[in-house]
Amino acid sequence: MECYHLAQKAVPDLLEHLKKIAPVYAPHQKGEKSYSFERVTHASEVVLDYNRTMLSLKKFFLPPTERLLQYSIQKQNVVEEEIKPEKRIFFGVHSYDMQAVLRLDHNMIEGHPEPNYILRRQDAIFIGISFEPDDYHFSRSVGIRVEEMEGFDLFLNKVDTNYYLFILNKEGSDLLKGFQKLKAVKDIVRFERNFKNKLKYHYNRIPEVFQHVYHSEVWQKVAERCVGCGTCNLMCPTCYCFDVMDDVALDVKSGERRRQWDGCMLTPFAEVAGGENFRDKYEQRTRHRVYRKFKYITDQEGVPWCVGCGRCTAFCPAGISLTDIVNNLIQDYENQQYAKTGVVA
Amino acid sequence: MKPKVAFFDFTGCEGCQLNKLNFENELLDLLAHVDLVEFREAMDETSDEYDITFVEGSISSPSCVERIHDIRRRSKILVALGACAVNGGINAMKNIQPIEQVRETVYGQDKYRFATLPAMPISAIVAVDYEVRGCPMSQPDFLQLFKALVMGKTPPTYNYAVCVECKLEENECLLTKGQICLGPVTRAGCQAICPGVGQACIGCRGFVEGMNREAMVEILTEKGLSVDEAVKRLQLFNAYEVAV
Numbered sequence: 001m002e003c004y005h006l007a008q009k010a011v012p013d014l015l016e017h018l019k020k021i022a023p024v025y026a027p028h029q030k031g032e033k034s035y036s037f038e039r040v041t042h043a044s045e046v047v048l049d050y051n052r053t054m055l056s057l058k059k060f061f062l063p064p065t066e067r068l069l070q071y072s073i074q075k076q077n078v079v080e081e082e083i084k085p086e087k088r089i090f091f092g093v094h095s096y097d098m099q100a101v102l103r104l105d106h107n108m109i110e111g112h113p114e115p116n117y118i119l120r121r122q123d124a125i126f127i128g129i130s131f132e133p134d135d136y137h138f139s140r141s142v143g144i145r146v147e148e149m150e151g152f153d154l155f156l157n158k159v160d161t162n163y164y165l166f167i168l169n170k171e172g173s174d175l176l177k178g179f180q181k182l183k184a185v186k187d188i189v190r191f192e193r194n195f196k197n198k199l200k201y202h203y204n205r206i207p208e209v210f211q212h213v214y215h216s217e218v219w220q221k222v223a224e225r226c227v228g229c230g231t232c233n234l235m236c237p238t239c240y241c242f243d244v245m246d247d248v249a250l251d252v253k254s255g256e257r258r259r260q261w262d263g264c265m266l267t268p269f270a271e272v273a274g275g276e277n278f279r280d281k282y283e284q285r286t287r288h289r290v291y292r293k294f295k296y297i298t299d300q301e302g303v304p305w306c307v308g309c310g311r312c313t314a315f316c317p318a319g320i321s322l323t324d325i326v327n328n329l330i331q332d333y334e335n336q337q338y339a340k341t342g343v344v345a
Numbered sequence: 346m347k348p349k350v351a352f353f354d355f356t357g358c359e360g361c362q363l364n365k366l367n368f369e370n371e372l373l374d375l376l377a378h379v380d381l382v383e384f385r386e387a388m389d390e391t392s393d394e395y396d397i398t399f400v401e402g403s404i405s406s407p408s409c410v411e412r413i414h415d416i417r418r419r420s421k422i423l424v425a426l427g428a429c430a431v432n433g434g435i436n437a438m439k440n441i442q443p444i445e446q447v448r449e450t451v452y453g454q455d456k457y458r459f460a461t462l463p464a465m466p467i468s469a470i471v472a473v474d475y476e477v478r479g480c481p482m483s484q485p486d487f488l489q490l491f492k493a494l495v496m497g498k499t500p501p502t503y504n505y506a507v508c509v510e511c512k513l514e515e516n517e518c519l520l521t522k523g524q525i526c527l528g529p530v531t532r533a534g535c536q537a538i539c540p541g542v543g544q545a546c547i548g549c550r551g552f553v554e555g556m557n558r559e560a561m562v563e564i565l566t567e568k569g570l571s572v573d574e575a576v577k578r579l580q581l582f583n584a585y586e587v588a589v
Contacts, residue, residue, distance in 0.1 A: 266506075
């Protein structure tokens with residue numbers, strides 16, 4: 001792994017250089033206080049010191065809404081949407097969002113490969129950047145350091161006001177061909193960034209907790225404050241559920257089939273024909289959502305499916321904190337263990 | 346045979362009906378599928394029976410009750426159109442004020458000449474088959490319902506929050522910015538048109554089924570409203586549902 005110095009003032013030059021290779025997407029200010037990944041037109045508009053974007057990179061590979069096919073009854077035909085693979089550079093990605101893409105890869109490629117996702121995803125290039133954890137980030141607690149470089153081609157680690165630029169593979173070094181001469185770093189200074197927001201247990205112990213808290217009172221307490229708006233689902237970088245619907249044209253003889261993000265916190269999600277709903281209470285829905293992040297897939301894959309980005313908490317209108325939920329479940333688990341064995345877990 | 350379609354209005358501003366005449370690009374295509382047999386704002390003819398009836402406005406007087414029963418008897422499918430018909434709308438704000446005072450304010454000394462009732466959605470009196478929500482009713486939503494009915498399918502109900510549509514558009518959250526937005530409990534289907542341009546949601550489409558009202562009031566009080574003010578915000582279009 002090679003490492004070079006990159007001055008902060010050279011970052012716009014790097015962006016301009018990359019733009020010549022492929023379209024570049026990077027964090028931009030959106031609204032007064034929010035950020036989103038947008039295509040870079042002016043390097044000066046890119047925000048490097050952002051806390052988190054509203055939507056993760058998921059929106060590029062599994063768009064919020066997309067057309068799957070068009071049909072015509074008159075012509076008796078169906079035309080599937082053609083997706084051309086495109087080389088795109090995603091610049092300024094935080095480690096937890098990269099890890100979320102790797103988890104999505106698992107969901108979308110293993111078992112039933114999802115062609116639209118794969119076509120949009122396959123030529124993506126990722127350039128990471130370090131971040132200062134705020135009150136909501138807790139990725140360290142789910143095993144993702146700020147400087148975790150898995151999945152990236154290049155990585156920028158901020159040191160004081162400048163960056164260490166790590167070249168992580170051949171794609172990464174190819175990107176820098178023809179870019180200004182970089183000065184190698186001789187002694188890499190390593191430092192740990194502190195997270196204020198934490199889970200009480202190492203993530204290895206969390207699946208064990210989840211074996212005992214299905215009937216915990218924590219779920220009911222959360223439900224009292226939850227309005228079921230689905231923000232936590234839709235902003236989660238590893239949620240991938242969608243609904244499929246037909247949009248008929250006014251001639252009622254042709255139309256298109258679309259898919260759109262869905263979420264298990266929403267009422268229609270578990271509703272079936274006849275109006276039955278398998279999870280008609282908010283406490284059941286929150287429980288399902290959190291089990292999906294810390295138990296069901298985690299049991300199979302060994303890592304939490306939550307990446308600790310903090311979006312579900314930062315954007316929850318009711319101020320419900322995921323780390324509080326999990327920590328309260330841990331407390332509940334400890335109380336149960338103590339009641340059973342007299343030993344503090 | 347094309348379905349016979351009629352429009353009727355009750356207590357409301359008639360904006361939802363007018364909204365349909367504004368379908369300038371689609372109006373002719375729409376009319377190709379149906380026979381319009383009664384529509385006071387657009388034609389003189391009337392009819393005795395209807396396949397699909399659209400009803401706008403809320404029920405607010407004994408004569409409304411009589412008339413809606415009559416319309417219902419003559420309609421195969423009845424669709425409530427817009428906030429007043431679906432939720433009672435802003436008319437229902439009168440329900441939360443002393444009725445004598447309301448009558449006096451509106452009719453002065455003639456108040457005893459006009460019988461009145463609390464404002465109610467159409468569904469409080471007769472069975473309603475489908476709904477098009479919003480103030481005014483949303484045109485895309487109406488088109489969805491219209492096409493579904495023409496094809497004999499069940500129209501979409503959007504029983505989820507406006508927040509969902511904001512997230513799909515990656516709109517900046519107005520609550521996060523400190524605005525008083527009812528998006529978390531208001532029914533979607535509007536493509537989050539107001540928050541999309543920075544205008545907070547005021548709940549014109551009614552609430553999602555089984556709304557957690559206490560939690561929503563708490564969200565609003567966290568933003569600086571008193572409980573009373575928070576409830577009043579919820580009541581703007583929904584005083585029938587959110588009675589005190």
